[in-house]
Amino acid sequence: MIEPFRIDIPQADLDDLADRLARTRWPNEVTDAGSDYGFPLARLKELADYWSSGFDWRKHEARLNELPHFSTEIDNQTIHFVHVRSARPDAFALILTHGWPGSFLEFLDVIEPLSRDFHLVIPSIPGYGFSGPTHERGWDVDRIAKAWAELMRRLGYERYGAQGGDFGSGISMALGAVAPDRVAGVHVNYLPTRPDPEAGLDLSDEDEARLDKIRHLMANRPPYQALQALTPQTIGYALTDSPIGQLAWIAERFAQWTDPRSQITDEQLLTGISLYWLTATAASSARLHHDAPRRAQTCPVPLGVAVFAHDITQSVRPLAERLYDVRHWSEFERGGHFAAMEVPELLAEDVRRFFVGLDEVHPHAPHARAVAG
Numbered sequence: 001m002i003e004p005f006r007i008d009i010p011q012a013d014l015d016d017l018a019d020r021l022a023r024t025r026w027p028n029e030v031t032d033a034g035s036d037y038g039f040p041l042a043r044l045k046e047l048a049d050y051w052s053s054g055f056d057w058r059k060h061e062a063r064l065n066e067l068p069h070f071s072t073e074i075d076n077q078t079i080h081f082v083h084v085r086s087a088r089p090d091a092f093a094l095i096l097t098h099g100w101p102g103s104f105l106e107f108l109d110v111i112e113p114l115s116r117d118f119h120l121v122i123p124s125i126p127g128y129g130f131s132g133p134t135h136e137r138g139w140d141v142d143r144i145a146k147a148w149a150e151l152m153r154r155l156g157y158e159r160y161g162a163q164g165g166d167f168g169s170g171i172s173m174a175l176g177a178v179a180p181d182r183v184a185g186v187h188v189n190y191l192p193t194r195p196d197p198e199a200g201l202d203l204s205d206e207d208e209a210r211l212d213k214i215r216h217l218m219a220n221r222p223p224y225q226a227l228q229a230l231t232p233q234t235i236g237y238a239l240t241d242s243p244i245g246q247l248a249w250i251a252e253r254f255a256q257w258t259d260p261r262s263q264i265t266d267e268q269l270l271t272g273i274s275l276y277w278l279t280a281t282a283a284s285s286a287r288l289h290h291d292a293p294r295r296a297q298t299c300p301v302p303l304g305v306a307v308f309a310h311d312i313t314q315s316v317r318p319l320a321e322r323l324y325d326v327r328h329w330s331e332f333e334r335g336g337h338f339a340a341m342e343v344p345e346l347l348a349e350d351v352r353r354f355f356v357g358l359d360e361v362h363p364h365a366p367h368a369r370a371v372a373g
Contacts, residue, residue, distance in 0.1 A: 002070050021048060048244060055274070071130070074150050075143070078131055080131045083119075086119050092159075093120075093159075095121040095162050096164065099168045100228075121152065127284035139287070169191060172188060185358050185361070187305075187328075191305050196322070201322075229289040257312055327354070330353075
């Protein structure tokens with residue numbers, strides 16, 4: 001059963017957040033630390049002060065409730081999603097999937113341009129936000145993809161596309177493998193391409209530089225990733241009990257992974273962090289790092305790739321083409337890991353171009369229908 005969903009955070013939870021922020025116990029910081037030791041104290045205090053005295057959750061809650069939210073239960077797990085139908089009843093359908101430390105909020109600025117041509121289904125990953133927390137083992141990328149296939153079936157979409165970045169990339173490609181007869185194509189804005197000494201490819205200097213960056217990351221696993229992959233429950237205690245800990249944990253990722261020119265506001269940042277805090281999903285969202293496969297994700301359907309210059313890594317096309325049916329490849333000088341938030345106009349247009357370019361997909365033709373939600 002699919003039911004309407006409304007965001008309504010208890011006032012007691014907001015009061016508790018305010019109380020905890022007021023009683024923050026701050027560490028010291030060495031002189032001229034910058035970012036050498038972690039997220040800078042002055043910047044964190046600035047964000048914390050605004051979160052405590054200037055940020056209005058109720059304002060954002062009211063704005064978010066203007067969207068059509070729904071929930072359903074799949075595989076014994078609550079699944080929250082936003083379902084925006086295009087004004088064109090015969091529009092093609094897309095399912096958009098976020099990653100960590102993101103949420104469905106990432107896609108707010110692409111809803112309007114994409115919904116001109118597509119029906120949009122924007123779920124929260126199990127363990128994240130209003131789909132969380134999870135209560136059992138095994139919610140990995142493949143299991144999430146199977147849940148997405150069931151969600152789209154319940155909504156009545158017989159043929160559709162998938163898009164995602166970060167974990168959303170792996171989930172979208174896994175969906176193509178789980179339901180290749182239903183997924184017309186997959187568009188991703190994050191596609192790790194591991195070095196392959198056996199490939200025998202003659203790569204450009206730029207591609208070799210990209211591989212050097214990937215090798216460095218593989219040899220120097222980021223601390224957040226190691227903790228969440230190895231002991232997500234342990235780090236979850238700290239993040240679920242301390243709003244300042246949750247704030248620093250996510251704010252650092254945005255500081256490091258975005259294009260310095262991007263205009264992600266403190267309001268956007270704090271809305272996303274508030275979502276993690278108010279749903280107490282720090283530990284359950286971190287478990288995806290533990291459960292996600294350490295292998296290249298298969299994807300038998302056509303693939304579109306958008307590469308953003310300031311992402312964590314940049315894909316190497318010759319390596320990607322050895323594994324996937326790449327039909328579309330775009331390179332952008334602007335944008336980073338959170339492309340839907342940083343450069344929504346660029347991402348939306350690239351998604352539209354890829355899916356419209358597929359022979360079977362025409363936004364004005366009757367290839368999709370919606371019967372529920």
